[in-house]
Amino acid sequence: MMFMVFGNYHPDWQCLGGFKQHQNSSLDNSTLANQTLDILVLDRWLNESSGLDFNDSYWNRSTPGSCDSIKMCQDIGFNEGSNTIVTEWDLICDLSWVQSIIIFIQMIGVLIGSYYGSLIGDKCGRRVNLYISVAFHTVFSLLAAFSVDWKMFACLRFFIGLTVGGMLSCCLVYPIEFVSKWWRGFLSTFPVWNFGAATFSLVVLLLKNWKHVHIATALFSLLVFLLGFWVPESMRWLALQGKVEKAKNIANMVAAMNHRPPPNTTALEIFAKEERKKLRAKGTQYEHVVDMLKKDKYFSLSLKMGLIWACMSLMYYTISFGMKFLAGNFYINFIIFSVAEIPGIIFVNPISRRLGPRLGSLVYFVLIFLPCVGLVITHFMASEDNKGNIIFYLALLAKMNILAAWKMMTNFSSLMYPSEVSCVSTDYLNTCARIGAIISPFLIPNITGSLYVMFLILAIYLLLCCLFLVSIPLKMKESSGDEEQQKSQLSVIVEETELEVRYSECDQDA
Incomplete structure (x- = not known):
């Protein structure tokens, strides 16, 4: 998912092999042949020989290469040390x-893959969906390394986006079904995404080659796929499909592997029995998102x-993919x-219990909004010597x-x-988040000097989200059925295994 953070990066580039002859130039092109010249020399030559006007901001580009004069180069070369898709196919100027289009296409795949992954999970099982996605992810990641x-x-x-969407549709809730109550809370708050992103960034640091990174990803996916022969199917899904005996066998297997007595x-x-009865009684009143949106x-x-979910996704991926413009290595x-x-995630539950989820969300929104505004102010007010470092820390504060x-x-x-629309509302909000990810690459500027525009747009959008959040009534949750019936739930604690199965009309994995 995060590959294009690295794929979009490129080091400084220079003009190689001399320059094409300019009609107004008295400079003999043959004297420049077979030489590696800094592009700023070319800029000055063009300025003097062709009468082009270059202002001061032009000379302060973050890379030696100038898009205004790249057409005069016979060839271009990137500084050694990194091999990305930008350097592979000269995707500059x-x-x-093309960089934004590739991200856009990938995120479209994630959106479609999430939808069909949920369908496959409902029809064929969570395990089938997860490991089919992992298998094809292995194949496509390997093929990507040989792109021409x-x-x-x-x-x-x-x-690859299709397969990632399929994995995301179940991989976070699938493990929760096999553990007891305490471990469910631990797994739901464990920073799995951040651990994966940090591991991936280490792989990028070691390899620094887009082909090698894809091959490494494919090999790791292959190892994950091999676990599919060991990890069992969802007991909840089997029970809903009427395959109770298979679900019992899995429960006994889990107990045996943990040296516990049969549950x-x-x-x-x-x-x-209760789940199927409730589903038959409830019918399909809110089967699709449109059914939910029809209700005032x-x-x-x-x-x-x-809009808030789209904002969260938009901000996360925009800042991530725009990281290449920040100062430092x-x-x-x-x-x-x-x-x-990771630190911000750790404090989510304590803040939620202390302030409530709405006020807690506003606190985090403010912690993102202030750095974004500060970054815009820094662009215009800070000195050139300190601007890069200040912008880096403000962007980091927002992202964290x-x-x-x-x-x-x-x-x-x-x-x-309420429970009657929790399934379709989850699908709807996840779709909004994917739309935010799809839009994100188009906010990323082409040059460092325009980075403040991206953060200005994010700050305005985030301010609107704060207004949306405050305007939502706290007493919104209610159900069309009997209140007590909607609040009822089945809770059976199974002896020493501490396996707790809670009934609800629709839970996360649906």
Whole structure:
């Protein structure tokens, strides 16, 4: 998912092999042949010989190469040390738009993959969906390393996005079904995403080659796929499909592997019976998102929630993919930005219990908003010597709170929607988040000097989200059925295994 943070990066470039003859130039091109010249020399030559006007800001570019004069180069070369898709196919200047298009295509794949991953999970099982996605991810990641041009690479990134979407549709809730109550809370707050991003950034630091990174990702996916022969199917899904005996066998296997006595599996039978009965009684009143949005009481709430979720996704991926413009070593920055999000996530539950999810979300929104505004002010007010470092720390401060705010908003959203629409509301909000990710590459500037525009847009959007959040009524959650019936739940604690199966009309993995 985060590959294009590295794929979009490129080191400084220079003009190689001399310059093409200019009609107004008295400089003999042959004297420049077979020489490696700094592009700033070419800039001065063009300025004197062709009468082009270059202002002071032109000379302060972050890279030696100038897009205004790249056409005069016979060839260009990037500084040694990094091999990305930008350096592979010279995706700079007139072709810089390709970087955003590749991210856009990948995120479209993630959106489609999330939808069909959920369908496959419902029809064929969580295990089948997860490991089919991992298997194809292995294949497409390996093929991407042998792309012959950026068009082929973009196509393969679309299919990689499909597989990532399929994995995301179940990988976070799938493990929770096999553990007891305490471990569910631990797994739901464990920074899995950040651990993966930090590990990936270390791989990028070691390899610094886009082909090798893809091959390494494919090999790691292959190892994960091999676990599919050991990890069992979801007991909850088997029970809902009427395959109670298979679910019992899995429960006994889990107990045996943990050296526990066989559990009392009566809970599975009761759960399956009650769940199917409730589903038949409830019917398909809110089977699709459109059914939910037709109701006035859900339309306003869903519109505001959807915009907030899109904002969270937009901010996260925009800052991530725009990391290449920040001061300092790109690879070290990548690691720092991946690890820095963990402290914010750790404090989500304590802040939520202390302030409530809405006020807690506002606190995190403010912690993101202030650095974004400060970065815009820094661009105009700070001196050139200190500007780069200040912008780096402000961007880091904003990024480290985005996932925490997103987690807090997830808790708040679950409280605002009643059980009768919790399934379709989850699908709707996840779709809004994917749309935010799809838009994100188009906010990323082409040059460092325009970075403040990106943060200005994010700050304005975040301010609107704060207004949306404050305007949502706290008493929104209600159900069309009997209140006591909606609050009822099945809870059976199974002897020493501490396996607790809770009934609810629709839970996260649906």
